[in-house]
Amino acid sequence: MARINLCLGFLIILFLFGSSCIKSDFSPNDAYIIGHGGMGISSMYPMNSLESFIKAMNEGADGVEIDVQMTKDGVLVAYHDEVLDDRSTAKGLIENYTWEELKIYKYTNYPYLDYSIVRLEDVLEEIKIFKPIIILDIKKTYRDEEYYQSLFYRELSKFLINYKGYIQFIVESKNAKWLRYLKNDNEDIITLLYGLEFEKTKEEMYTYSLDGLALEWKTLEKVNKEEIKNAEYVISTFNLHSLEQNKKALKRNIPYLQTENIKGLKQILNR
Amino acid sequence: MFQKVSILFLSIFSFKVQANEPKRTFQNKQAIAFTAMGPATWWSIAIENDLQWVDHWNFSSKIGISSHQFKDFHNKWNPNLQLPIKLSVRYGKNHQFGIGFGGTTTRVVKFLHNTKLSTWSFNPFISVDYRFYLKKQFYLNTAIYFIYSPNQKIYLWPGLTFAWVF
Numbered sequence: 001m002a003r004i005n006l007c008l009g010f011l012i013i014l015f016l017f018g019s020s021c022i023k024s025d026f027s028p029n030d031a032y033i034i035g036h037g038g039m040g041i042s043s044m045y046p047m048n049s050l051e052s053f054i055k056a057m058n059e060g061a062d063g064v065e066i067d068v069q070m071t072k073d074g075v076l077v078a079y080h081d082e083v084l085d086d087r088s089t090a091k092g093l094i095e096n097y098t099w100e101e102l103k104i105y106k107y108t109n110y111p112y113l114d115y116s117i118v119r120l121e122d123v124l125e126e127i128k129i130f131k132p133i134i135i136l137d138i139k140k141t142y143r144d145e146e147y148y149q150s151l152f153y154r155e156l157s158k159f160l161i162n163y164k165g166y167i168q169f170i171v172e173s174k175n176a177k178w179l180r181y182l183k184n185d186n187e188d189i190i191t192l193l194y195g196l197e198f199e200k201t202k203e204e205m206y207t208y209s210l211d212g213l214a215l216e217w218k219t220l221e222k223v224n225k226e227e228i229k230n231a232e233y234v235i236s237t238f239n240l241h242s243l244e245q246n247k248k249a250l251k252r253n254i255p256y257l258q259t260e261n262i263k264g265l266k267q268i269l270n271r
Numbered sequence: 272m273f274q275k276v277s278i279l280f281l282s283i284f285s286f287k288v289q290a291n292e293p294k295r296t297f298q299n300k301q302a303i304a305f306t307a308m309g310p311a312t313w314w315s316i317a318i319e320n321d322l323q324w325v326d327h328w329n330f331s332s333k334i335g336i337s338s339h340q341f342k343d344f345h346n347k348w349n350p351n352l353q354l355p356i357k358l359s360v361r362y363g364k365n366h367q368f369g370i371g372f373g374g375t376t377t378r379v380v381k382f383l384h385n386t387k388l389s390t391w392s393f394n395p396f397i398s399v400d401y402r403f404y405l406k407k408q409f410y411l412n413t414a415i416y417f418i419y420s421p422n423q424k425i426y427l428w429p430g431l432t433f434a435w436v437f
Contacts, residue, residue: 044340044351050382055344089422106422110312112353114379114390114421126382 032062032133032256033265036238037080040260046087046107048078050118053127059262060271063133063168065238068120069140074151075099076120076159082139088117095140095148120159128166135236135258137194137214138173153181160186170256172214172236180208192236198223205233212236217245220252228252243268298323302410302434304333309430310355310375310396310416311337317355319434327364333357333373343380343387352378359400371398371414377421392421398430410434 038052039045039059045052048067056064067080072095084090090097090105099119107115124134136156142148160169172192173179179191192214195201201213212234220228220237228235229252236256240246243264249257250268259265302319309315317335324330335355343349354376361369374395381388396418404410412432419425 045344051344054382055346058344058346089424108420108422108424111418111420111426111428112312112375112377112379112392112394114381114392116383126385 030253030255031250031269033060033262033269033271034133034135034236034256034258035059035061035064035262036240036258036260037067038064039262040241042241042260044110046109046113046115048080048118049107049115050123050126051115053078053123056262057127057130057132060266061132061262063135064127065135065137065258066120066123067137067139068156069094070142070148070152070155071095071097071099071102073098074155076152076155077102078118078120078123080139090117124159124163124167128163131166131168133168133170133256135170135172135192135214135256138171138175138178141173141175141178143175143178153178156182157185160189164188170234170236176204176208176210179210183210190234192234202233214238217249220254221248225252228254240265300436302436304335304412304432304434306335306430306432308428309414309432310357310373310398310418310428311335311353312428313337313339315353315355321436327362329361329363329367329369331357331359331361333359340380344382345387349380349389350378351380352376355396357396357398359398361400361402363402365404367400367402367404369400369402371400372396373398375418379421390421394421395419408436410436 035056037047038056041047043052045055053064066078068076069079070076077094079094081087084092084094087109088105088107102117105117107113142152170190170192171182172194174194176193179193183191191210192212193201193205193210194214196219198215198219205213214236217237217239235254236258237249237254238258240249240257240259241261246259246261246265247268257265300321302321304317304319306315315335315337317333319331319333321329321331337353338350340351341348355373357371357373359369359371361367374393377392377394379390396416398414398416400412400414402410402412414430416428416430417425418428
């Protein structure tokens with residue numbers, strides 16, 4: 001009988017200890033729900049469409065990630081791919097179109113879609129009432145074309161200044177040097193360096209004194225858990241599809257979760 | 272003599288024509304069909320009227336409904352709707368091959384020039400069908416649809432239908 005009591009007591013302690021471990025790992029208050037391209041890739045709204053961003057904010061996300069590119073006449077638009085062919089009725093590169101030409105084209109993910117490519121300005125105007133966190137994923141910094149490089153920088157800086165009171169901006173790019181310039185001019189924004197390899201990207205981030213890293217979940221998952229949990233720099237991760245991936249990212253105390261599953265992440269966080 | 276031969280020939284010929292003429296059966300059946308993918312993007316439920324006109328020739332008309340989004344981007348009840356109609360002709364008894372044509376009336380809720388709008392459009396399609404009857408009460412229908420979408424693109428889209436015939 002005494003042995004049974006002992007076993008039972010041990011099991012209770014194990015249960016309490018185990019559950020408290022899981023709770024303390026979660027740290028829900030530190031995590032921000034960021035809709036990846038709005039509602040994510042599996043939504044019926046195309047990624048980076050205005051409808052997708054508005055829906056994400058109304059679903060309860062803290063912010064959204066927007067992929068930014070520029071047209072020939074210097075208008076910043078939200079679009080993911082380098083070429084337009086795969087997801088829209090247009091063909092070629094965005095920089096070959098003026099905004100007037102580009103705005104007539106539609107997304108083509110499924111039949112019967114009737115959603116258009118949208119300007120960054122229109123997105124920010126519509127969602128600024130939510131006071132969101134916006135991660136601007138800079139797809140191209142036009143490093144080989146001086147005119148476009150300065151035009152892009154100037155146009156982007158306008159948004160960072162004009163929406164300062166409404167939006168907390170985080171800018172991610174794979175161009176560390178460019179991010180450093182941007183940080184020099186806009187101290188209050190968070191700059192994240194995007195890369196494919198953890199160690200190499202981290203080293204470059206330190207070299208240019210940037211704020212942190214933006215890494216795909218499958219890259220980050222392979223990195224030592226403790227290193228991520230105790231990191232003194234900001235981390236953002238993307239391509240979080242399943243509930244399990246969202247849970248794992250939360251357990252690593254990653255503050256900015258660019259999720260494909262806003263509802264699921266909200267449930268995990270009890271929000 | 273010639274008259275006799277002619278009468279004999281005509282009577283044989285008429286007998287042969289009569290023997291070859293298929294039995295006319297105007298059988299009319301209804302079915303409730305559930306389609307995965309198909310003319311309404313992801314799913315649709317439809318009622319079908321199937322007319323077996325001559326042996327092995329089948330004509331059917333189908334009307335369905337679907338929605339993959341009941342709430343709009345402001346989380347208000349405002350569904351995107353798809354209402355496919357389809358006419359098809361098929362040949363065969365238990366295994367039927369055929370073609371169909373029709374269109375999907377679509378309602379899309381979107382944001383344009385700072386205004387929430389709902390737009391309606393009619394999008395034609397044609398299909399190539401293969402139908403297989405299971406015990407006369409159920410059938411499976413596989414089809415490839417060529418859908419002309421409002422974004423002016425033609426989609427090659429599959430569809431699998433399971434139906435209960437009554």
